[in-house]
Amino acid sequence: MDKDYIISLDQGTTSSRAILFDIKKKCIIGMKNKPFAQIYPKPGYVEHNPEEIWEGQLEVMKAVIEEAGISYDDIASIGIANQRETVVVWDRNTGKPIYNAIVWQCRRTADICERLKKERLEDIIKEKTGLVVDAYFSGTKIQWILDNVGGAKEKAQRNELMAGTIDSWLIWKLTGGKVHVTDYTNASRTMLFNIKSLKWDEELLEYMNIPISMMPSVVSSSGRIAYTDESVVGGKIPISGVAGDQQASLFGQACFDVGCAKNTYGTGCFILMNIGDKPVSSKNNLITTIAWVIGDEVKYALEGSVFNAGSTIQWIRDEMGLIKASAESRIEAEKVKDTNGVYLVPAFTGLGAPYWDMYARGAVLGITRGTKREHLIRAALESIAYQSMDILEVMKLDSGIDLKELKVDGGASANDFLMQFQADMLNINIKRPIITETTALGAAYLAGLGEGVWKSKEELSKDWSLDKLFAPKMESREREEKYSGWKKAVSKSLAWEEP
Numbered sequence: 001m002d003k004d005y006i007i008s009l010d011q012g013t014t015s016s017r018a019i020l021f022d023i024k025k026k027c028i029i030g031m032k033n034k035p036f037a038q039i040y041p042k043p044g045y046v047e048h049n050p051e052e053i054w055e056g057q058l059e060v061m062k063a064v065i066e067e068a069g070i071s072y073d074d075i076a077s078i079g080i081a082n083q084r085e086t087v088v089v090w091d092r093n094t095g096k097p098i099y100n101a102i103v104w105q106c107r108r109t110a111d112i113c114e115r116l117k118k119e120r121l122e123d124i125i126k127e128k129t130g131l132v133v134d135a136y137f138s139g140t141k142i143q144w145i146l147d148n149v150g151g152a153k154e155k156a157q158r159n160e161l162m163a164g165t166i167d168s169w170l171i172w173k174l175t176g177g178k179v180h181v182t183d184y185t186n187a188s189r190t191m192l193f194n195i196k197s198l199k200w201d202e203e204l205l206e207y208m209n210i211p212i213s214m215m216p217s218v219v220s221s222s223g224r225i226a227y228t229d230e231s232v233v234g235g236k237i238p239i240s241g242v243a244g245d246q247q248a249s250l251f252g253q254a255c256f257d258v259g260c261a262k263n264t265y266g267t268g269c270f271i272l273m274n275i276g277d278k279p280v281s282s283k284n285n286l287i288t289t290i291a292w293v294i295g296d297e298v299k300y301a302l303e304g305s306v307f308n309a310g311s312t313i314q315w316i317r318d319e320m321g322l323i324k325a326s327a328e329s330r331i332e333a334e335k336v337k338d339t340n341g342v343y344l345v346p347a348f349t350g351l352g353a354p355y356w357d358m359y360a361r362g363a364v365l366g367i368t369r370g371t372k373r374e375h376l377i378r379a380a381l382e383s384i385a386y387q388s389m390d391i392l393e394v395m396k397l398d399s400g401i402d403l404k405e406l407k408v409d410g411g412a413s414a415n416d417f418l419m420q421f422q423a424d425m426l427n428i429n430i431k432r433p434i435i436t437e438t439t440a441l442g443a444a445y446l447a448g449l450g451e452g453v454w455k456s457k458e459e460l461s462k463d464w465s466l467d468k469l470f471a472p473k474m475e476s477r478e479r480e481e482k483y484s485g486w487k488k489a490v491s492k493s494l495a496w497e498e499p
Protein backbone atom coordinates (compact mmCIF):
# COMPACT_ATOMS: atom_id res chain seq x y z
CA MET A 1 0.00 0.00 0.00
CA ASP A 2 1.65 3.20 -1.16
CA LYS A 3 -0.99 5.62 0.07
CA ASP A 4 -0.43 7.47 3.31
CA TYR A 5 -3.80 8.68 4.55
CA ILE A 6 -7.33 7.71 5.47
CA ILE A 7 -10.16 10.21 5.84
CA SER A 8 -12.91 9.67 8.39
CA LEU A 9 -16.18 11.49 7.93
CA ASP A 10 -17.74 11.76 11.38
CA GLN A 11 -21.25 13.00 10.70
CA GLY A 12 -22.65 13.80 14.16
CA THR A 13 -25.88 15.23 15.51
CA THR A 14 -24.69 18.82 15.76
CA SER A 15 -21.73 18.98 13.39
CA SER A 16 -20.00 17.25 10.50
CA ARG A 17 -16.31 16.56 10.85
CA ALA A 18 -13.54 15.32 8.60
CA ILE A 19 -10.50 13.77 10.20
CA LEU A 20 -7.28 13.03 8.36
CA PHE A 21 -5.47 10.00 9.67
CA ASP A 22 -1.79 9.31 8.91
CA ILE A 23 -1.42 5.58 8.31
CA LYS A 24 2.33 5.33 8.96
CA LYS A 25 2.45 7.61 11.98
CA LYS A 26 -0.83 6.14 13.25
CA CYS A 27 -2.16 9.48 14.38
CA ILE A 28 -4.65 12.20 13.49
CA ILE A 29 -2.97 14.99 11.55
CA GLY A 30 -5.89 17.16 10.57
CA MET A 31 -9.44 17.88 11.61
CA LYS A 32 -12.20 20.20 10.39
CA ASN A 33 -15.59 20.75 11.87
CA LYS A 34 -18.78 22.39 10.59
CA PRO A 35 -21.88 22.77 12.76
CA PHE A 36 -25.32 22.87 11.13
CA ALA A 37 -28.78 24.06 12.09
CA GLN A 38 -30.96 22.18 14.53
CA ILE A 39 -34.54 22.64 13.40
CA TYR A 40 -37.31 22.44 16.00
CA PRO A 41 -40.63 22.91 14.19
CA LYS A 42 -42.70 21.95 17.27
CA PRO A 43 -41.98 20.78 20.82
CA GLY A 44 -40.51 17.29 20.59
CA TYR A 45 -39.81 17.57 16.85
CA VAL A 46 -36.18 17.65 15.65
CA GLU A 47 -35.07 17.96 12.01
CA HIS A 48 -31.89 18.59 9.99
CA ASN A 49 -31.57 19.90 6.47
CA PRO A 50 -30.00 16.99 4.50
CA GLU A 51 -28.52 19.34 1.87
CA GLU A 52 -26.85 21.39 4.61
CA ILE A 53 -25.41 18.21 6.14
CA TRP A 54 -24.05 17.11 2.76
CA GLU A 55 -22.62 20.49 1.82
CA GLY A 56 -20.97 20.90 5.23
CA GLN A 57 -19.55 17.41 5.11
CA LEU A 58 -18.10 17.94 1.63
CA GLU A 59 -16.69 21.31 2.63
CA VAL A 60 -14.80 19.99 5.69
CA MET A 61 -13.52 17.03 3.69
CA LYS A 62 -12.10 19.25 0.98
CA ALA A 63 -10.73 21.69 3.57
CA VAL A 64 -8.88 19.05 5.56
CA ILE A 65 -7.24 17.72 2.38
CA GLU A 66 -6.29 21.19 1.22
CA GLU A 67 -4.91 22.28 4.55
CA ALA A 68 -2.70 19.21 4.82
CA GLY A 69 -1.37 19.94 1.34
CA ILE A 70 -1.95 16.39 0.15
CA SER A 71 -3.42 15.11 -3.07
CA TYR A 72 -6.49 12.93 -3.53
CA ASP A 73 -4.18 10.22 -4.82
CA ASP A 74 -2.52 9.99 -1.39
CA ILE A 75 -5.77 8.89 0.24
CA ALA A 76 -6.21 5.15 0.61
CA SER A 77 -9.82 5.26 1.66
CA ILE A 78 -12.76 7.07 3.22
CA GLY A 79 -14.50 5.76 6.33
CA ILE A 80 -17.88 7.03 7.50
CA ALA A 81 -19.29 7.11 11.03
CA ASN A 82 -22.66 8.74 11.36
CA GLN A 83 -25.36 9.84 13.77
CA ARG A 84 -27.63 6.82 13.89
CA GLU A 85 -31.36 6.38 13.19
CA THR A 86 -31.79 9.82 11.55
CA VAL A 87 -33.42 9.30 8.15
CA VAL A 88 -33.71 11.03 4.79
CA VAL A 89 -36.23 10.29 2.04
CA TRP A 90 -35.31 11.62 -1.38
CA ASP A 91 -36.53 11.57 -4.96
CA ARG A 92 -34.78 9.00 -7.11
CA ASN A 93 -35.03 11.21 -10.22
CA THR A 94 -34.25 14.70 -8.95
CA GLY A 95 -32.00 13.65 -6.06
CA LYS A 96 -33.79 16.15 -3.81
CA PRO A 97 -34.99 15.23 -0.33
CA ILE A 98 -38.77 15.38 -0.12
CA TYR A 99 -38.63 16.41 3.53
CA ASN A 100 -36.03 17.38 6.13
CA ALA A 101 -34.10 14.57 7.82
CA ILE A 102 -36.03 13.39 10.87
CA VAL A 103 -33.51 13.17 13.68
CA TRP A 104 -33.10 10.29 16.15
CA GLN A 105 -34.17 12.57 19.01
CA CYS A 106 -37.48 13.41 17.34
CA ARG A 107 -40.54 12.12 19.21
CA ARG A 108 -43.15 12.78 16.49
CA THR A 109 -43.82 9.09 15.89
CA ALA A 110 -44.49 8.21 19.53
CA ASP A 111 -48.17 7.60 18.67
CA ILE A 112 -47.28 5.28 15.77
CA CYS A 113 -45.16 3.34 18.26
CA GLU A 114 -48.06 3.21 20.74
CA ARG A 115 -50.20 1.71 17.97
CA LEU A 116 -47.55 -0.92 17.22
CA LYS A 117 -47.56 -1.80 20.90
CA LYS A 118 -51.36 -1.99 21.03
CA GLU A 119 -51.26 -4.36 18.08
CA ARG A 120 -49.00 -6.51 20.23
CA LEU A 121 -46.05 -6.24 17.89
CA GLU A 122 -43.52 -5.48 20.63
CA ASP A 123 -42.33 -9.05 21.08
CA ILE A 124 -42.15 -9.73 17.35
CA ILE A 125 -40.20 -6.54 16.75
CA LYS A 126 -37.82 -7.30 19.59
CA GLU A 127 -37.33 -10.85 18.40
CA LYS A 128 -36.57 -9.79 14.83
CA THR A 129 -34.72 -6.50 15.28
CA GLY A 130 -33.29 -6.65 18.82
CA LEU A 131 -34.90 -3.27 19.52
CA VAL A 132 -37.57 -1.97 21.84
CA VAL A 133 -40.47 -0.23 20.06
CA ASP A 134 -39.59 3.44 20.23
CA ALA A 135 -39.82 6.61 18.15
CA TYR A 136 -36.01 6.78 18.37
CA PHE A 137 -35.56 4.25 15.55
CA SER A 138 -35.86 5.03 11.82
CA GLY A 139 -38.78 2.87 10.61
CA THR A 140 -41.67 4.92 11.96
CA LYS A 141 -39.93 8.12 10.83
CA ILE A 142 -39.97 6.88 7.20
CA GLN A 143 -43.61 5.90 7.66
CA TRP A 144 -44.37 9.41 8.94
CA ILE A 145 -42.82 11.05 5.87
CA LEU A 146 -44.79 8.80 3.53
CA ASP A 147 -48.01 9.55 5.43
CA ASN A 148 -47.51 13.29 5.75
CA VAL A 149 -45.76 14.60 2.65
CA GLY A 150 -48.22 15.20 -0.21
CA GLY A 151 -47.97 12.56 -2.94
CA ALA A 152 -45.16 10.67 -1.17
CA LYS A 153 -47.07 7.43 -0.77
CA GLU A 154 -47.92 7.26 -4.47
CA LYS A 155 -44.36 8.15 -5.46
CA ALA A 156 -43.05 5.42 -3.17
CA GLN A 157 -45.39 2.91 -4.80
CA ARG A 158 -44.09 3.97 -8.22
CA ASN A 159 -40.51 3.34 -7.00
CA GLU A 160 -39.60 7.00 -7.26
CA LEU A 161 -38.33 7.43 -3.70
CA MET A 162 -35.26 6.32 -1.81
CA ALA A 163 -34.80 6.14 1.95
CA GLY A 164 -31.70 5.87 4.02
CA THR A 165 -29.93 6.76 7.22
CA ILE A 166 -27.26 9.48 7.02
CA ASP A 167 -24.57 7.03 5.83
CA SER A 168 -26.77 6.13 2.83
CA TRP A 169 -27.43 9.75 2.04
CA LEU A 170 -23.73 10.67 2.17
CA ILE A 171 -22.62 7.68 0.07
CA TRP A 172 -25.31 8.42 -2.49
CA LYS A 173 -24.10 12.02 -2.72
CA LEU A 174 -20.39 11.09 -2.69
CA THR A 175 -20.91 8.69 -5.59
CA GLY A 176 -22.82 11.26 -7.63
CA GLY A 177 -26.12 9.43 -7.13
CA LYS A 178 -24.88 6.06 -8.28
CA VAL A 179 -24.85 3.92 -5.14
CA HIS A 180 -27.69 3.39 -2.67
CA VAL A 181 -26.41 1.34 0.27
CA THR A 182 -26.25 1.23 4.04
CA ASP A 183 -24.11 -0.95 6.29
CA TYR A 184 -25.38 -3.61 8.69
CA THR A 185 -24.85 -1.53 11.84
CA ASN A 186 -26.99 1.30 10.50
CA ALA A 187 -29.59 -1.10 9.13
CA SER A 188 -29.89 -2.63 12.60
CA ARG A 189 -31.17 0.73 13.96
CA THR A 190 -34.14 1.04 11.63
CA MET A 191 -36.60 -1.37 13.32
CA LEU A 192 -37.04 -2.82 9.79
CA PHE A 193 -34.04 -5.12 9.67
CA ASN A 194 -33.90 -8.70 10.86
CA ILE A 195 -30.63 -9.01 12.76
CA LYS A 196 -30.69 -12.82 12.52
CA SER A 197 -31.45 -13.36 8.83
CA LEU A 198 -29.51 -10.15 8.01
CA LYS A 199 -32.25 -9.01 5.64
CA TRP A 200 -34.86 -6.27 5.48
CA ASP A 201 -37.91 -7.77 7.13
CA GLU A 202 -40.84 -7.80 4.72
CA GLU A 203 -43.40 -8.26 7.47
CA LEU A 204 -42.17 -5.21 9.39
CA LEU A 205 -41.92 -3.14 6.20
CA GLU A 206 -45.53 -4.04 5.55
CA TYR A 207 -46.67 -3.05 9.08
CA MET A 208 -45.08 0.35 8.49
CA ASN A 209 -46.30 0.60 4.87
CA ILE A 210 -42.80 1.02 3.47
CA PRO A 211 -42.09 -0.48 0.01
CA ILE A 212 -38.88 -2.51 0.10
CA SER A 213 -37.81 -0.83 -3.16
CA MET A 214 -37.10 2.34 -1.17
CA MET A 215 -34.58 0.65 1.05
CA PRO A 216 -30.84 0.60 0.35
CA SER A 217 -28.82 -2.57 -0.25
CA VAL A 218 -27.02 -3.62 2.90
CA VAL A 219 -23.24 -3.96 2.78
CA SER A 220 -20.42 -4.95 5.12
CA SER A 221 -19.07 -2.38 7.54
CA SER A 222 -15.62 -2.90 6.05
CA GLY A 223 -14.66 -3.59 2.42
CA ARG A 224 -14.75 -1.55 -0.76
CA ILE A 225 -18.24 -0.20 -1.29
CA ALA A 226 -17.83 2.35 -4.07
CA TYR A 227 -15.65 5.16 -5.39
CA THR A 228 -16.36 8.82 -4.91
CA ASP A 229 -17.38 10.65 -8.07
CA GLU A 230 -14.50 12.80 -9.24
CA SER A 231 -16.73 15.55 -10.56
CA VAL A 232 -18.44 15.90 -7.17
CA VAL A 233 -15.59 15.38 -4.75
CA GLY A 234 -12.51 16.32 -6.74
CA GLY A 235 -10.99 12.87 -6.74
CA LYS A 236 -11.75 9.17 -7.07
CA ILE A 237 -11.35 7.67 -3.61
CA PRO A 238 -12.67 4.30 -2.43
CA ILE A 239 -15.27 4.33 0.37
CA SER A 240 -14.42 1.24 2.39
CA GLY A 241 -15.72 1.59 5.94
CA VAL A 242 -19.13 2.51 7.35
CA ALA A 243 -20.68 2.20 10.79
CA GLY A 244 -23.08 3.99 13.10
CA ASP A 245 -21.14 6.24 15.48
CA GLN A 246 -21.41 4.11 18.62
CA GLN A 247 -20.44 0.94 16.78
CA ALA A 248 -17.54 2.81 15.17
CA SER A 249 -16.42 3.84 18.63
CA LEU A 250 -16.62 0.23 19.89
CA PHE A 251 -14.41 -0.72 16.95
CA GLY A 252 -12.06 2.23 17.49
CA GLN A 253 -11.65 1.08 21.09
CA ALA A 254 -10.52 -2.29 19.71
CA CYS A 255 -13.30 -4.09 21.59
CA PHE A 256 -12.86 -7.10 19.34
CA ASP A 257 -13.34 -9.85 21.93
CA VAL A 258 -16.48 -11.12 23.60
CA GLY A 259 -17.08 -9.32 26.89
CA CYS A 260 -15.09 -6.26 25.89
CA ALA A 261 -17.09 -3.07 26.54
CA LYS A 262 -16.77 0.67 26.09
CA ASN A 263 -18.51 3.62 27.68
CA THR A 264 -18.62 7.01 25.99
CA TYR A 265 -19.12 9.74 28.61
CA GLY A 266 -20.67 12.64 26.69
CA THR A 267 -23.89 14.56 27.26
CA GLY A 268 -25.32 11.11 27.92
CA CYS A 269 -23.45 7.82 28.18
CA PHE A 270 -23.42 5.13 25.51
CA ILE A 271 -22.38 1.70 26.70
CA LEU A 272 -21.81 -1.16 24.25
CA MET A 273 -20.55 -4.63 25.00
CA ASN A 274 -19.33 -7.10 22.40
CA ILE A 275 -21.41 -10.27 22.91
CA GLY A 276 -19.94 -12.28 20.03
CA ASP A 277 -21.68 -13.98 17.15
CA LYS A 278 -25.06 -14.75 18.77
CA PRO A 279 -27.66 -12.03 19.36
CA VAL A 280 -28.61 -12.34 23.05
CA SER A 281 -32.07 -10.99 23.80
CA SER A 282 -32.17 -8.65 26.80
CA LYS A 283 -34.60 -9.21 29.67
CA ASN A 284 -33.95 -5.69 30.90
CA ASN A 285 -34.87 -3.63 27.86
CA LEU A 286 -31.34 -3.19 26.67
CA ILE A 287 -30.98 -3.15 22.90
CA THR A 288 -29.35 -5.89 20.88
CA THR A 289 -27.58 -4.48 17.88
CA ILE A 290 -25.13 -5.44 15.14
CA ALA A 291 -21.63 -4.41 16.22
CA TRP A 292 -20.14 -4.97 12.77
CA VAL A 293 -20.21 -7.29 9.78
CA ILE A 294 -16.90 -7.85 8.04
CA GLY A 295 -16.95 -10.48 5.30
CA ASP A 296 -18.79 -13.38 6.86
CA GLU A 297 -17.98 -12.35 10.44
CA VAL A 298 -21.07 -11.01 12.22
CA LYS A 299 -20.67 -9.54 15.71
CA TYR A 300 -23.43 -8.38 18.01
CA ALA A 301 -23.46 -5.97 20.93
CA LEU A 302 -25.72 -5.18 23.85
CA GLU A 303 -26.33 -1.48 24.18
CA GLY A 304 -27.62 0.73 26.95
CA SER A 305 -27.58 4.47 27.42
CA VAL A 306 -27.71 6.94 30.28
CA PHE A 307 -29.83 9.97 29.34
CA ASN A 308 -28.12 12.49 31.61
CA ALA A 309 -24.40 12.20 32.29
CA GLY A 310 -22.24 15.18 31.20
CA SER A 311 -25.46 17.18 31.09
CA THR A 312 -25.59 16.81 34.89
CA ILE A 313 -22.25 18.61 35.06
CA GLN A 314 -23.60 21.26 32.70
CA TRP A 315 -26.58 21.62 35.02
CA ILE A 316 -24.49 22.21 38.16
CA ARG A 317 -22.38 24.61 36.12
CA ASP A 318 -25.02 26.59 34.18
CA GLU A 319 -28.21 26.36 36.22
CA MET A 320 -26.84 25.95 39.75
CA GLY A 321 -23.68 28.02 39.22
CA LEU A 322 -21.65 25.67 41.47
CA ILE A 323 -18.68 25.59 39.08
CA LYS A 324 -17.48 27.76 36.21
CA ALA A 325 -16.11 25.05 33.94
CA SER A 326 -16.86 21.31 33.69
CA ALA A 327 -13.25 20.39 34.46
CA GLU A 328 -13.46 22.23 37.82
CA SER A 329 -15.82 19.53 39.04
CA ARG A 330 -12.86 17.24 39.68
CA ILE A 331 -10.95 19.76 41.81
CA GLU A 332 -14.03 20.56 43.89
CA ALA A 333 -15.05 16.91 44.30
CA GLU A 334 -11.60 16.00 45.57
CA LYS A 335 -11.75 18.69 48.29
CA VAL A 336 -14.07 16.45 50.31
CA LYS A 337 -13.52 12.82 51.26
CA ASP A 338 -17.01 11.71 50.22
CA THR A 339 -20.45 13.20 49.52
CA ASN A 340 -21.34 13.14 53.21
CA GLY A 341 -24.29 10.88 52.40
CA VAL A 342 -25.66 13.04 49.58
CA TYR A 343 -26.99 11.47 46.36
CA LEU A 344 -28.02 13.34 43.23
CA VAL A 345 -30.33 11.44 40.87
CA PRO A 346 -30.30 13.33 37.55
CA ALA A 347 -33.62 11.95 36.29
CA PHE A 348 -34.24 15.23 34.44
CA THR A 349 -35.99 13.44 31.58
CA GLY A 350 -37.03 10.28 33.37
CA LEU A 351 -34.81 7.23 33.77
CA GLY A 352 -33.81 4.70 31.13
CA ALA A 353 -32.43 1.18 31.58
CA PRO A 354 -32.88 -0.65 33.88
CA TYR A 355 -35.65 1.45 35.48
CA TRP A 356 -37.54 2.68 32.40
CA ASP A 357 -39.59 5.24 34.25
CA MET A 358 -40.38 8.30 32.15
CA TYR A 359 -42.17 9.80 35.15
CA ALA A 360 -39.08 9.79 37.38
CA ARG A 361 -37.65 13.26 38.09
CA GLY A 362 -34.38 14.57 39.46
CA ALA A 363 -33.76 14.49 43.19
CA VAL A 364 -31.08 15.37 45.73
CA LEU A 365 -31.30 13.20 48.83
CA GLY A 366 -29.51 12.93 52.14
CA ILE A 367 -28.93 16.66 52.61
CA THR A 368 -28.09 17.77 56.16
CA ARG A 369 -27.14 21.16 57.65
CA GLY A 370 -23.52 20.18 57.01
CA THR A 371 -23.94 19.60 53.26
CA LYS A 372 -21.49 21.73 51.31
CA ARG A 373 -21.29 22.77 47.70
CA GLU A 374 -18.41 20.32 47.15
CA HIS A 375 -20.58 17.44 48.36
CA LEU A 376 -23.18 18.24 45.73
CA ILE A 377 -20.58 18.54 42.99
CA ARG A 378 -19.11 15.21 44.02
CA ALA A 379 -22.59 13.64 44.08
CA ALA A 380 -23.19 14.91 40.53
CA LEU A 381 -20.04 13.19 39.27
CA GLU A 382 -20.76 10.02 41.20
CA SER A 383 -24.27 9.86 39.68
CA ILE A 384 -22.67 9.37 36.25
CA ALA A 385 -20.74 6.37 37.52
CA TYR A 386 -23.74 4.88 39.34
CA GLN A 387 -25.97 5.14 36.28
CA SER A 388 -23.31 3.49 34.10
CA MET A 389 -22.97 0.77 36.70
CA ASP A 390 -26.74 0.17 36.67
CA ILE A 391 -26.51 -0.59 32.94
CA LEU A 392 -23.37 -2.69 33.12
CA GLU A 393 -24.91 -4.79 35.92
CA VAL A 394 -27.90 -5.74 33.74
CA MET A 395 -25.62 -6.28 30.75
CA LYS A 396 -23.74 -8.85 32.78
CA LEU A 397 -27.03 -10.54 33.71
CA ASP A 398 -28.37 -10.54 30.15
CA SER A 399 -25.19 -11.77 28.52
CA GLY A 400 -23.96 -14.07 31.28
CA ILE A 401 -20.55 -12.50 30.62
CA ASP A 402 -18.44 -11.15 33.44
CA LEU A 403 -17.01 -7.78 32.55
CA LYS A 404 -13.23 -7.75 32.87
CA GLU A 405 -12.42 -4.16 32.02
CA LEU A 406 -14.06 -1.09 30.60
CA LYS A 407 -12.65 1.18 27.92
CA VAL A 408 -13.71 4.81 28.09
CA ASP A 409 -13.91 7.91 25.91
CA GLY A 410 -16.03 11.06 25.50
CA GLY A 411 -15.66 14.52 27.07
CA ALA A 412 -16.22 13.55 30.71
CA SER A 413 -13.77 10.61 30.53
CA ALA A 414 -11.10 13.30 30.96
CA ASN A 415 -12.21 13.56 34.60
CA ASP A 416 -9.81 11.42 36.65
CA PHE A 417 -11.96 11.55 39.76
CA LEU A 418 -14.96 10.18 37.84
CA MET A 419 -12.87 7.44 36.20
CA GLN A 420 -11.36 6.34 39.53
CA PHE A 421 -14.79 6.29 41.17
CA GLN A 422 -16.13 4.26 38.25
CA ALA A 423 -13.31 1.72 38.61
CA ASP A 424 -13.97 1.55 42.37
CA MET A 425 -17.69 0.99 41.93
CA LEU A 426 -17.38 -1.60 39.14
CA ASN A 427 -14.36 -3.22 40.81
CA ILE A 428 -12.61 -3.59 37.45
CA ASN A 429 -9.87 -1.76 35.58
CA ILE A 430 -10.86 1.26 33.54
CA LYS A 431 -8.71 2.03 30.52
CA ARG A 432 -8.57 5.41 28.83
CA PRO A 433 -6.82 5.46 25.44
CA ILE A 434 -4.50 8.17 24.13
CA ILE A 435 -6.76 8.74 21.13
CA THR A 436 -10.20 9.46 22.53
CA GLU A 437 -11.56 10.32 19.06
CA THR A 438 -12.66 6.70 18.94
CA THR A 439 -15.59 7.24 16.54
CA ALA A 440 -13.35 8.69 13.83
CA LEU A 441 -10.69 6.14 14.62
CA GLY A 442 -13.18 3.28 14.27
CA ALA A 443 -14.28 4.55 10.86
CA ALA A 444 -10.62 4.81 9.82
CA TYR A 445 -9.93 1.28 11.07
CA LEU A 446 -12.89 -0.14 9.14
CA ALA A 447 -11.86 1.74 5.99
CA GLY A 448 -8.20 0.71 6.31
CA LEU A 449 -9.06 -2.94 6.91
CA GLY A 450 -11.36 -2.78 3.90
CA GLU A 451 -8.47 -1.67 1.68
CA GLY A 452 -5.86 -4.02 3.12
CA VAL A 453 -3.94 -1.17 4.78
CA TRP A 454 -4.07 -3.35 7.87
CA LYS A 455 -4.27 -7.09 7.53
CA SER A 456 -6.27 -7.96 10.64
CA LYS A 457 -8.01 -6.73 13.74
CA GLU A 458 -5.13 -8.16 15.77
CA GLU A 459 -2.82 -5.69 14.10
CA LEU A 460 -5.16 -2.88 15.15
CA SER A 461 -5.36 -4.15 18.74
CA LYS A 462 -1.63 -3.62 19.03
CA ASP A 463 -2.06 0.01 18.09
CA TRP A 464 -4.57 0.76 20.81
CA SER A 465 -2.48 2.69 23.32
CA LEU A 466 -3.26 3.44 26.90
CA ASP A 467 -3.25 6.93 28.31
CA LYS A 468 -4.20 5.96 31.85
CA LEU A 469 -5.36 2.92 33.76
CA PHE A 470 -7.63 3.29 36.78
CA ALA A 471 -7.46 0.27 39.08
CA PRO A 472 -10.12 -0.28 41.77
CA LYS A 473 -9.04 0.60 45.29
CA MET A 474 -12.27 0.61 47.27
CA GLU A 475 -13.12 -1.99 49.94
CA SER A 476 -16.09 -4.14 48.98
CA ARG A 477 -18.08 -3.08 52.06
CA GLU A 478 -17.80 0.56 51.20
CA ARG A 479 -18.73 -0.16 47.59
CA GLU A 480 -21.84 -2.10 48.61
CA GLU A 481 -22.93 0.58 51.07
CA LYS A 482 -22.53 3.33 48.51
CA TYR A 483 -24.36 1.42 45.78
CA SER A 484 -27.25 0.48 48.03
CA GLY A 485 -27.57 4.16 48.98
CA TRP A 486 -27.80 4.97 45.26
CA LYS A 487 -30.52 2.38 44.72
CA LYS A 488 -32.47 3.84 47.64
CA ALA A 489 -32.09 7.35 46.24
CA VAL A 490 -33.31 6.20 42.81
CA SER A 491 -36.34 4.55 44.39
CA LYS A 492 -37.36 7.95 45.83
CA SER A 493 -37.16 9.62 42.43
CA LEU A 494 -39.41 7.15 40.57
CA ALA A 495 -42.99 7.90 39.50
CA TRP A 496 -42.71 11.54 40.61
CA GLU A 497 -44.64 13.12 37.73
CA GLU A 498 -48.26 12.19 37.21
CA PRO A 499 -48.77 10.34 33.89
Ligand code: ADP
Pocket residue numbers: 265266267268309310311312313314326327328329330410411412413414415
Ligand atom coordinates in the same frame (compact mmCIF):
# COMPACT_ATOMS: atom_id res chain seq x y z
P1 ADP B 1 -21.24 15.20 23.22
O1 ADP B 1 -20.48 14.51 22.12
O2 ADP B 1 -22.37 14.41 23.79
O3 ADP B 1 -21.62 16.62 22.91
P2 ADP B 1 -18.66 15.35 24.60
O4 ADP B 1 -18.07 14.01 24.46
O5 ADP B 1 -18.10 16.49 23.84
O6 ADP B 1 -20.25 15.29 24.46
O7 ADP B 1 -18.59 15.71 26.16
C1 ADP B 1 -19.14 16.90 26.66
C2 ADP B 1 -19.82 16.64 27.99
O8 ADP B 1 -18.85 16.20 28.93
C3 ADP B 1 -20.44 17.88 28.55
O9 ADP B 1 -21.72 17.54 29.07
C4 ADP B 1 -19.52 18.31 29.66
O10 ADP B 1 -20.25 18.88 30.75
C5 ADP B 1 -18.86 17.02 30.09
N1 ADP B 1 -17.46 17.22 30.48
C6 ADP B 1 -16.46 17.67 29.72
N2 ADP B 1 -15.31 17.72 30.41
C7 ADP B 1 -15.60 17.28 31.65
C8 ADP B 1 -14.84 17.09 32.85
N3 ADP B 1 -13.53 17.35 32.90
N4 ADP B 1 -15.48 16.61 33.93
C9 ADP B 1 -16.80 16.32 33.89
N5 ADP B 1 -17.56 16.48 32.80
C10 ADP B 1 -16.97 16.96 31.70
